[in-house]
Amino acid sequence: xxxxxxxxxLHSFDLAIIVVYLTGTTLLGACFRKGQKDIQTYFVGGREVxxxxxxxxxxxxxxSTVTFLSVPGLAFNPSNGNLxxxxxxxxxxxxxxxxxxxxxxxxFQGQYISAYEVLRKKFDARVQRSASLLFMFTRTIADGxxxxxxxxxxxxxxxxxxxxxxxxxxxxTLVYTYLGGMQAVLWTDFIQFLIYSAGxxxxxxxxxxxxxxxxxxxxxxxNQTNKLxxxxxxxxxxxxxxxxxxxxGGAFVTMASxxxxxxxxxxxxxxRNLNHARxxxxxxxxxxxxxxxxxxxxxxxxxxxxxxGSWPLPDGIRNDQVFGRFIVEKLPVGVIGLVIAAVLxxxxxxxxxxxxxxxxxxxxxxxxxxxPNLSDGKYLAVSRLLTILFGLAQISVALIAWQIDxxxxxxxxxxxxxxxxxxxxxxxxxLGTMNTPxxxxxxxxxxxxxxxxxxxxxxxxxxxNAFVAWPFYAPxxxxxxxxxxxxxxxxxxxx
Numbered sequence: 001x002x003x004x005x006x007x008x009x010l011h012s013f014d015l016a017i018i019v020v021y022l023t024g025t026t027l028l029g030a031c032f033r034k035g036q037k038d039i040q041t042y043f044v045g046g047r048e049v050x051x052x053x054x055x056x057x058x059x060x061x062x063x064s065t066v067t068f069l070s071v072p073g074l075a076f077n078p079s080n081g082n083l084x085x086x087x088x089x090x091x092x093x094x095x096x097x098x099x100x101x102x103x104x105x106x107x108f109q110g111q112y113i114s115a116y117e118v119l120r121k122k123f124d125a126r127v128q129r130s131a132s133l134l135f136m137f138t139r140t141i142a143d144g145x146x147x148x149x150x151x152x153x154x155x156x157x158x159x160x161x162x163x164x165x166x167x168x169x170x171x172x173t174l175v176y177t178y179l180g181g182m183q184a185v186l187w188t189d190f191i192q193f194l195i196y197s198a199g200x201x202x203x204x205x206x207x208x209x210x211x212x213x214x215x216x217x218x219x220x221x222x223n224q225t226n227k228l229x230x231x232x233x234x235x236x237x238x239x240x241x242x243x244x245x246x247x248x249g250g251a252f253v254t255m256a257s258x259x260x261x262x263x264x265x266x267x268x269x270x271x272r273n274l275n276h277a278r279x280x281x282x283x284x285x286x287x288x289x290x291x292x293x294x295x296x297x298x299x300x301x302x303x304x305x306x307x308x309g310s311w312p313l314p315d316g317i318r319n320d321q322v323f324g325r326f327i328v329e330k331l332p333v334g335v336i337g338l339v340i341a342a343v344l345x346x347x348x349x350x351x352x353x354x355x356x357x358x359x360x361x362x363x364x365x366x367x368x369x370x371x372p373n374l375s376d377g378k379y380l381a382v383s384r385l386l387t388i389l390f391g392l393a394q395i396s397v398a399l400i401a402w403q404i405d406x407x408x409x410x411x412x413x414x415x416x417x418x419x420x421x422x423x424x425x426x427x428x429x430x431l432g433t434m435n436t437p438x439x440x441x442x443x444x445x446x447x448x449x450x451x452x453x454x455x456x457x458x459x460x461x462x463x464x465n466a467f468v469a470w471p472f473y474a475p476x477x478x479x480x481x482x483x484x485x486x487x488x489x490x491x492x493x494x495x
Contacts, residue, residue, distance in 0.1 A: 010157045010158050010159070010336070010337075010340075011333045011336070011337075013333055013334055013337065014333060014334065014336045014337030014340065015158060015337065016337070017334070017337030017338060017340075017341055018154075018158070018337055018340055018341050018344070021195070021341040021344065021345070022168070022172050022344070025172060025173075025176050025188050025191070025192075025348065026172055026175050026176050028176060028180070028184060028187060028188055028191070029175060029176025029177065029178070029179040029180035029184040029188070030176075030179050030180070031180065031184075032179065032180030032181065032183040032184045032187070037376065037380070038376035038377075038379065038380055039113060039360075039363060039376070039379045039380055039383055040111070040113070041181065041182075041183070042181035042182060042380055042383050042384075043113045043181065043182050043266065043356065043359075043360040043363070043383065044113055044182060044266065044269045044270045044360075045181075045182045045183050045186060045270040047269065047270060047271070047272065048272055049183075049186060049270040049271060049272070050272070050276070051271055051272075051276035051277070051279045051280040052280070053186050053187075053190060054186075054267050054268070054270055054271050054276070054277065054280035055279070055280040055281075055283050055284050055287065056189060056190050056193045057185070057186045057189040057190070057267050057349075057353075058258075058264060058267055058280060058281065058284040059193060059284050059287045059288055059291065060189040060190070060192055060193040060196075060346075060349040060350075061189065061263060061264065061267070061349055061350055061353045062284075062288060062350075063193075063196065063291065063346045063349065063350070064146055064346055064347055064350045065146060065149055065150045065153065065343055065344075065346055065347040066146070066149065067295070067346065068196060068200070068295070068323075068342070068343050068346045069153075069320055069321075069323050069324055069343065070320040071085065071292060071295040071296060071299065072295050072296065072298045072299030072302060072320075072322065072323040073299060073318070073319035073320035073321070073322060073323065074241075074296065074299060074319070075227060075295075075296040075297070075298075075299030075300040075303070076299040076300070076302045076303045076306075076319050076322050076323075077299075077303075077319045078303065078307075081227065081299065081300070081303065081319070082226055082227050082228065082229040082230065082300075083227070083228060083229060083230035083293070083296045083297075083300070084229060084230055084231070084232045084241040084242070085241050085292065085296060086230045086289070086292055086293060086296060087230065087231065087232065087241060087242065087243050087245070087246030087247075087250070088241070088245075088246045088249075088250040088253075088292075088471065089246070089250070089285070089288060089289035089292055090243075090246050090247055090250060091246045091247045091248065091249060091250020091251040091252075091253070091254065091471075092250050092251070092253075092254045092285050092288060092289070093282075093285040093286070093289070094247065094250070094251040094254075095250065095251040095252065095253070095254025095255040095258065095259070096254060096258060096281050096282050096284070096285045097282060098251070098255055098259070099254070099255055099258055099259035099281060100277075100278040100281050100282055101278075102259075102433060103255075103259040103260070103429055103433065104259075104268060104274060104277055104278060104281070105274060106118050106432070106433065107265060107268060107269060107277075108273070108274045108277070112269060112364070113266070113269065113360050113363070113364045114132065114262055114265075114266075114360055114361045114363075114364030114365050115260065115261065115262045115265035115266070115361075116128045116129075116131045116132040116135070116262065116361060116364070116365050117364055117365065118429070118432065119131055119428055119429070119432060120365075121432075122431075122432030123428075123432065123438075123439075123440040123443055124440045125369065126440055126444065127428060127440050127443050127444060128365055129365055129366065130444060130447070131260075131425050131428055132262075132361045132362075132365035132366070134421050134424075134425060135261060135262050135263075135358075135361055135425070136358050136361055136362065136390075138421055139263065139354050139357070139358055140354075140358065140390060140393045140394055140397060141397055143350065143351055143354040143394050144393070144394040144395070144396070144397020144398050144401070145397060145398070145401055146347060146350060146351065147166060147169055147170055147173075147347070147351060147394055147395065147397070147398040148166065148397070148398035148401040148402060149347075150169055150343070150344060150347035150348075151165040151166040151168075151169050151170075151398060151402075152165075153324065153340070153343060153344075154168070154169060154340075154344065157328065157340055162402050163399065163402070166395060166398045166399055166402065167395065169344070169347070169348070169351075170351075170391060170394060170395035170398065171391075171395075172348070173348050173351045173352050173355070173391070174355065174387070174388065174391035174392075174395075176188060176352065177352040177355045177356055177387055177391070178384055178387045178388060178391070181356065181383075182266070182270060182356055184352075185352045185353055185356050186267075186270065188348070188349065188352060189349045189352075189353070191345075192345035192346065192348060192349045193345075193349070195338070195341055195342050195345040196342035196343070196345045196346045197291075197342075198338070198342070199338050199339040199341070199342025199343075199345075200294055200295065200298065200339075200342065201294070202331075202335055202338065202339070203298065203323075203326070203327065203331060203335075203339055204294065204297065204298050204301065206330065206331060206332075206335070207298060207301045207302065207305065207326065207330070208301060210305055210310065210311070210330060211301060211304055211305050211308065211310075212308050212310065217304070217308075218300075218301055218304050221304040221307065221308070222300050222301075222303075222304055225303070225304075225307070227300040227303060227304070228300065231243055237467065237468050237469060237472060238466050238467050238468065238469055239469055240469035240470055240471055245469055245471040245472065246471070248471075248472070248475055249469070249470075249471025249472050249473075249474065249475060250471060252423065252426070252471075252474035252475040252478055253422065253471060253474045254285075255426055255474075255478075256422035256423055256425065256426040256474045256477075256478065257422055258281065259426060259429065260422070260425045260426040260428070260429045261422070261425070262357045262358075262360065262361045263353050263354060263357040266353075266356070266357050266360055267280075268280070268281065298323065299322075299323070302322050302323060302326055305326075306322070311326075311329075311330070313325070327339050327340065351394065354390075354394070355387050355390050355391050355394070356387065358386075358390040359383050359386040359387045359390055360383070362386050362390075363379065363382065363383050363386065367379075367382055367386075420451065420454045420455065420458055420473060420477065421451070421477075422473075422474050422477065423450060423454060423473060423474040423475065423476060423477020423478040423479075423480075423481065424447045424450040424451055424454075424477045424478070424481050425447075426474065426477070426478045426481075427446060427447065427450055427477065427478045427479075427480070427481025427482045427485070428443055428446075428447060428481065430478065430482055431443055431446070431481075431482055431485055431486075436486070436489075438485050438486065438489050439489055439492055439493070441492055442485045442486075442488050442489035442492055443485050445484065445485065445488050446480070446481040446482065446483075446484040446485025446486075446488070447481050447485075449480055449481070449484040450476075450477045450478070450480040450481030450484065451477065453476050453477065453480040454473050454476050454477040454480075457472070457473065457476060458473065
């Protein structure tokens with residue numbers, strides 16, 4: 001991940017901090033084992049979780065290693081980097097408002113543990129299981145690759161072998177998720193949020209002190225190089241970070257990722273009631289916006305520091321590698337361990353959420369409907385087994401990615417393909433909220449046509465000739481799914 005010639009030997013004190021962190025999260029999971037009596041407590045925390053803990057868990061799950069290391073790179077970019085990525089957060093807040101008052105009430109009309117159980121009520125089991133399978137498959141691939149990327153960082157700074165790094169990250173996350181269920185996930189999310197927020201703030205403070213003339217020097221140099229621009233009124237649909245892409249694309253991306261994805265819906269179901277879930281969801285948009293702003297300002301600061309001549313960088317270094325290099329070259333011993341633990345925390349919060357959410361979808365959407373009258377103990381045992389299976393699947397994806405010689409391109413392609421599906425599933429949920437009944441066959445036809453429509457704009461982008469930027473994939477998929485389902489529905493009825 002670094003330019004050739006770059007190496008770093010982690011100080012024993014920093015290594016000790018990382019080991020303590022990994023051990024502590026495992027022990028925390030064990031603390032919640034006794035409280036797991038059935039799948040309601042294992043998957044939704046008994047529906048007694050405070051809105052604040054739900055809020056923090058939403059934010060922590062959104063924040064991965066890619067966020068921590070790559071978002072600063074967007075502002076650092078010497079050619080055109082600035083704060084325009086922040087425009088997406090405007091759409092994120094709009095999307096959350098729509099979810100809170102359009103989709104969220106439906107999740108509180110029953111004792112659901114899976115988002116896709118709502119689709120069974122509105123349509124039938126075919127639609128429910130299609131959406132659930134899509135979620136489980138894309139989550140396993142995407143988060144297996146996130147595990148791989150995080151293990152690359154761990155291997156680079158500890159000297160451990162790549163296979164060992166993957167197994168340590170994967171197994172530690174799997175163990176505490178297996179033992180403690182959703183309660184362990186929520187509380188480790190809280191701790192991990194504190195760790196990575198503190199790590200980013202400390203790194204930012206040290207960075208500011210290294211810039212000539214401190215804050216005033218930063219503002220002056222950043223203004224001169226246009227690093228603080230955050231609004232772009234361009235109507236070019238091929239640009240991902242414009243105001244219109246942020247408002248429209250960001251809103252649809254959030255409605256899909258937070259309104260129709262089990263990994264987020266499961267958190268709302270943990271809340272004590274609908275109002276608590278709404279507060280947590282809407283407030284999380286503000287926290288995410290502030291978090292984006294922090295990471296982007298760090299990126300702008302890294303550019304100012306490098307441009308001042310105080311911190312020379314090698315030719316060919318990629319933008320999203322600069323913050324990682326700053327961590328190991330400019331932070332003092334002890335702080336390096338804290339910030340690396342913060343990067344691991346950002347990854348593990350997403351991975352643990354993925355394991356628990358995938359297992360809950362498999363139980364609610366497949367196992368329980370097929371075997372409806374088993375005991376609570378049996379369902380809980382199967383849930384734990386499924387957690388292990390999904391954990392092993394993600395570890396396998398990471399190990400396979402390690403064996404392939406071009407991991408960056410594979411990661412980019414698979415995560416992009418995973419992003420293609422979000423709009424289609426959102427379309428199904430929106431169809432379910434309409435007063436006009438839509439048949440299951442029409443909904444599935446709409447979903448397939450929605451995928452084809454998004455694929456038509458994705459393929460040129462994959463070939464290097466993008467005419468539609470990725471934030472518009474979700475709106476295209478959603479609108480096509482809804483319109484095509486509404487169009488074919490009366491045709492099917494007339495046959």
